[in-house]
Amino acid sequence: MNGALLEVRDLSVVFDGYRALAGVDLTVQPGELRFLIGPNGAGKTTLVDAITGLTRPAGGTVRFEGRDLAGRAEHEIVRLGVGRTFQTSVVFEGLTVVENLDLAASFRRPLWALVRRRRGVSDQVAGALEIIGLAELADRPAGVLSHGQRQWLEIGMLIVQAPRLLLLDEPVAGMSAAERERTGELLTRIAADHTVIVIEHDMEFLRRYASAVTVLHEGRVLVEGPVDQVRDDPRVQEVYLGRPREGAAGGATGGPVAAVTAAAAPPGGGGTE
Amino acid sequence: MTATTPQTPATPATAPRFAAPPPAPPWWARLGGPAAFTAVALLALVAAPLLLEPFRLNLLAKYLCYAIVGLGIGLAWGQGGMLVIGQGVFFGLGGYAMGMYLKLHEAGGDLPDFMVWSGVERLPALWAPFASPAFSLVFAVAGPMALAGLLGTLVFRRRVRGAYFAILTQALAAATVILLVGRQGLTGGTNGLTNFFELFGQDLAADGTQRGLYLVVAVVLGVLYLGARQLLRSRFGRLLIAVRDGEDRVRFLGYDPATVKTLTFAVSAGMAGLAGALFVPVVGIISPALLGVVPSLELVVAVAVGGRFSLAGAILGAVVMGQARTTFSEQFADGWLYLQGALFIVVMTLAPRGLAGLAGTAREMWSSRRARA
Amino acid sequence: MGAVINQLPIGLSIAAVLLLIALGLTFTFGQMGVINMAHGEFIMAGAYTAYLLQDWAGRQAVPVALPVAFVVAGLMGLVLERTLIRRFYGRPLDTLLLTWGVSLLLQQLARDLFGAPNVQVRAPEFLEGGLGVLPYNRLFIMALAAGGVLAIWIYLNRTAQGRRMQAVMQNRQLAAVMGIDTGRVDMRTFFIGSGLAGVAGVALTLVGPVGPALGTYYIVDAFLVVVAGGLGALRGAVAAALALGLLNSYAEFWTDASLAKVVVFAAVIAFLQVRPRGLFVLRSRALT
Numbered sequence: 001m002n003g004a005l006l007e008v009r010d011l012s013v014v015f016d017g018y019r020a021l022a023g024v025d026l027t028v029q030p031g032e033l034r035f036l037i038g039p040n041g042a043g044k045t046t047l048v049d050a051i052t053g054l055t056r057p058a059g060g061t062v063r064f065e066g067r068d069l070a071g072r073a074e075h076e077i078v079r080l081g082v083g084r085t086f087q088t089s090v091v092f093e094g095l096t097v098v099e100n101l102d103l104a105a106s107f108r109r110p111l112w113a114l115v116r117r118r119r120g121v122s123d124q125v126a127g128a129l130e131i132i133g134l135a136e137l138a139d140r141p142a143g144v145l146s147h148g149q150r151q152w153l154e155i156g157m158l159i160v161q162a163p164r165l166l167l168l169d170e171p172v173a174g175m176s177a178a179e180r181e182r183t184g185e186l187l188t189r190i191a192a193d194h195t196v197i198v199i200e201h202d203m204e205f206l207r208r209y210a211s212a213v214t215v216l217h218e219g220r221v222l223v224e225g226p227v228d229q230v231r232d233d234p235r236v237q238e239v240y241l242g243r244p245r246e247g248a249a250g251g252a253t254g255g256p257v258a259a260v261t262a263a264a265a266p267p268g269g270g271g272t273e
Numbered sequence: 274m275t276a277t278t279p280q281t282p283a284t285p286a287t288a289p290r291f292a293a294p295p296p297a298p299p300w301w302a303r304l305g306g307p308a309a310f311t312a313v314a315l316l317a318l319v320a321a322p323l324l325l326e327p328f329r330l331n332l333l334a335k336y337l338c339y340a341i342v343g344l345g346i347g348l349a350w351g352q353g354g355m356l357v358i359g360q361g362v363f364f365g366l367g368g369y370a371m372g373m374y375l376k377l378h379e380a381g382g383d384l385p386d387f388m389v390w391s392g393v394e395r396l397p398a399l400w401a402p403f404a405s406p407a408f409s410l411v412f413a414v415a416g417p418m419a420l421a422g423l424l425g426t427l428v429f430r431r432r433v434r435g436a437y438f439a440i441l442t443q444a445l446a447a448a449t450v451i452l453l454v455g456r457q458g459l460t461g462g463t464n465g466l467t468n469f470f471e472l473f474g475q476d477l478a479a480d481g482t483q484r485g486l487y488l489v490v491a492v493v494l495g496v497l498y499l500g501a502r503q504l505l506r507s508r509f510g511r512l513l514i515a516v517r518d519g520e521d522r523v524r525f526l527g528y529d530p531a532t533v534k535t536l537t538f539a540v541s542a543g544m545a546g547l548a549g550a551l552f553v554p555v556v557g558i559i560s561p562a563l564l565g566v567v568p569s570l571e572l573v574v575a576v577a578v579g580g581r582f583s584l585a586g587a588i589l590g591a592v593v594m595g596q597a598r599t600t601f602s603e604q605f606a607d608g609w610l611y612l613q614g615a616l617f618i619v620v621m622t623l624a625p626r627g628l629a630g631l632a633g634t635a636r637e638m639w640s641s642r643r644a645r646a
Numbered sequence: 647m648g649a650v651i652n653q654l655p656i657g658l659s660i661a662a663v664l665l666l667i668a669l670g671l672t673f674t675f676g677q678m679g680v681i682n683m684a685h686g687e688f689i690m691a692g693a694y695t696a697y698l699l700q701d702w703a704g705r706q707a708v709p710v711a712l713p714v715a716f717v718v719a720g721l722m723g724l725v726l727e728r729t730l731i732r733r734f735y736g737r738p739l740d741t742l743l744l745t746w747g748v749s750l751l752l753q754q755l756a757r758d759l760f761g762a763p764n765v766q767v768r769a770p771e772f773l774e775g776g777l778g779v780l781p782y783n784r785l786f787i788m789a790l791a792a793g794g795v796l797a798i799w800i801y802l803n804r805t806a807q808g809r810r811m812q813a814v815m816q817n818r819q820l821a822a823v824m825g826i827d828t829g830r831v832d833m834r835t836f837f838i839g840s841g842l843a844g845v846a847g848v849a850l851t852l853v854g855p856v857g858p859a860l861g862t863y864y865i866v867d868a869f870l871v872v873v874a875g876g877l878g879a880l881r882g883a884v885a886a887a888l889a890l891g892l893l894n895s896y897a898e899f900w901t902d903a904s905l906a907k908v909v910v911f912a913a914v915i916a917f918l919q920v921r922p923r924g925l926f927v928l929r930s931r932a933l934t
Contacts, residue, residue: 094515106508111536439681439742451904613750617744618730
């Protein structure tokens with residue numbers, strides 16, 4: 001376990017007496033693409049918030065490359081190499097696409113060096129523009145982008161920072177089928193040379209792109225393992241349906257988890273949990 | 274400064290500065306930047322001293338001092354989203370630094386006149402360093418920057434922001450005034466520091482001296498304007514706008530917004546301090562009434578009238594409001610307060626982007642008409 | 647030791663006045679994000695109400711004025727909310743400048759109506775004298791504030807209207823979706839909050855003269871109470887008003903009047919290092 005990139009141990013988060021996380025363990029190895037699923041209120045976003053410093057844990061530890069993340073400010077954690085996106089993308093609408101990327105790429109420069117004006121587009125930013133497919137919109141304000149394009153821009157802003165761990169919070173929520181397709185390709189491409197954790201509600205997306213899955217339920221890890229194994233686990237079916245289904249075995253097309261999607265996961269992303 | 278400013282009024286969602294939006298702007302807007310600046314600079318540096326009578330030129334110098342404060346407000350508020358309603362404090366620090374130097378120089382080794390009247394017998398230690406003009410000038414800028422740096426660090430690091438921050442700056446202004454008024458022997462109390470006759474061996478009442486002072490103020494303003502504009506076009510400027518529009522998001526890009534905000538706040542405070550130091554020889558007085566909550570807010574509103582998202586708008590607003598106040602209070606003193614109040618309400622309600630915003634809207638309408646034609 | 651006790655009623659009555667003023671601000675700020683600088687002029691309006699009622703009610707003007715001032719100031723707030731503030735939702739910082747313009751107008755109006763010099767309101771006979779170090783007029787102000795807090799508490803927790811108000815304060819969108827007419831609730835909030843400022847104005851006539859700038863002396867401190875107390879929290883406002891009122895009067899006593907405000911300011915900044923969002927806050931996960 002010593003080679004683990006991220007080690008979460010017995011993590012708990014309490015909101016005004018409500019235990020949003022109740023002792024979560026999670027280990028992610030370098031190079032992994034891990035999916036994090038669970039019904040609304042399971043604590044997926046809370047877990048990501050606690051890892052990235054947005055929420056203070058009530059107990060437990062988060063170690064990244066052996067370093068304790070507890071008590072560090074968000075920007076310090078980013079500087080250690082942990083990047084994330086949000087459910088509702090928050091690109092800077094007043095800046096152009098290329099400025100958004102450039103700003104993200106410049107985060108390791110000392111502040112005084114930022115007083116110089118940007119000349120041209122760095123290779124890194126140009127590369128990211130290519131990957132996320134927004135090269136033609138480079139000089140348009142980010143405010144004019146569609147929802148899908150904003151998500152890609154946000155992913156691009158992560159890539160240029162070369163983080164060693166990426167946390168993506170529902171990257172395909174609210175996307176059209178075509179956009180989802182492209183995001184999937186983007187994800188495959190990023191996962192080839194990054195360690196990625198993805199929160200996702202969309203089971204179709206999960207089936208196509210996930211290898212390892214962690215299921216959260218009521219602030220705890222319920223099941224963890226390869227996607228097929230998790231899909232057939234009766235406990236997973238139970239939490240998604242509220243009670244075990246009679247004849248729960250998965251003869252149905254796409255498996256029970258897929259069947260369950262419609263009930264548990266509104267494609268709109270359901271907002272908070 | 275005219276409406277054809279070098280600066281596109283930058284609301285959170287307007288066009289970027291170095292990438293032209295698809296419909297090409299009219300020639301005068303493209304030419305706008307350097308040409309307009311040169312025109313205004315010529316007007317300010319050559320035409321005004323030649324054409325204006327000394328009294329008017331002196332008033333203009335005063336407005337330009339306010340415009341320097343306004344520039345700082347435009348930077349902190351318009352670009353950085355920090356509503357600073359206590360800039361009078363920094364203006365006052367700079368003003369008092371300069372006033373103390375002038376007073377000591379006037380006294381020529383003795384106690385300044387007001388101290389004698391208040392029964393002070395020995396020069397307070399706080400005053401001693403201000404016998405040096407160099408120290409006084411450096412302090413006029415560095416003092417406000419340090420105070421703003423301290424306040425910004427304490428407040429922004431704890432993520433106190435928005436209305437809270439505005440209220441705190443206001444409370445600082447209120448407390449400062451009470452402190453200055455109460456310490457009669459140290460500060461001259463309500464009267465402040467006045468009766469200055471000489472600056473660096475020049476007679477302050479002479480027209481020549483005042484013309485020189487005017488030129489100094491105008492040049493300082495021009496240089497600061499260009500500097501601020503460069504700052505905004507730099508990555509730091511982009512970062513500042515990003516902090517304004519999404520402070521928490523900026524954190525997840527690995528930047529500490531508190532540092533960005535504190536630095537910007539300090540820069541705007543330094544500008545106010547310098548303005549205060551220039552104001553004192555131009556106007557001949559610095560007193561608590563010039564730096565309390567009311568004058569601080571008046572400057573913010575002047576910036577709003579001119580256009581908070583545009584640096585040139587901020588300058589324009591300070592000059593226009595200064596002139597308006599003079600014109601109207603010369604004619605009907607009481608009416609001015611009604612007019613001022615009503616103007617704020619109208620501007621905030623109907624034209625939140627101010628005069629510069631109106632100019633921008635006119636320009637957009639013009640170019641869209643041309644595009645259709 | 648004697649000084650500590652002598653200073654107590656002064657501190658407590660400052661706290662009481664601050665509380666009456668800050669209650670209204672807490673709710674309009676907490677619920678609607680409005681920073682109402684004209685709140686100070688509602689205080690002034692309340693004080694002048696008592697002054698005008700002297701012609702008719704003589705020395706009973708103060709007790710008679712209490713309900714009248716509540717309605718007068720409340721209506722002023724209502725009009726302000728309906729005509730102007732309504733257009734400024736989501737722009738809290740702009741409301742500050744807008745309402746400051748209103749505040750200037752109202753001050754000048756008062757100057758034209760009542761003259762620039764201060765006027766006096768004579769206290770009723772039953773408030774003359776006192777219990778030892780505790781003058782009746784200051785006791786009356788404290789009782790008024792306590793009554794105000796109690797009334798607000800009952801309103802918020804025991805009436806349907808008050809619960810709706812709390813719902814809007816905690817989550818405006820959700821409250822609207824649940825069928826609460828948020829516009830109406832905003833109007834009521836503004837009416838009550840401004841009315842309390844009017845009551846505070848009447849109370850102030852008992853301890854000092856009345857002038858067009860009366861409100862400006864209190865508004866900054868009242869805003870500090872809101873900052874230190876936390877948004878929209880009744881207990882926060884009470885605790886912060888008490889703390890700042892007492893600190894103010896003791897700082898004035900131990901240092902001098904000119905330093906007291908600096909001490910209070912420094913104390914608030916120091917306090918924000920520990921509790922940056924005030925004493926009591928509603929947690930939210932929203933990313934701004």
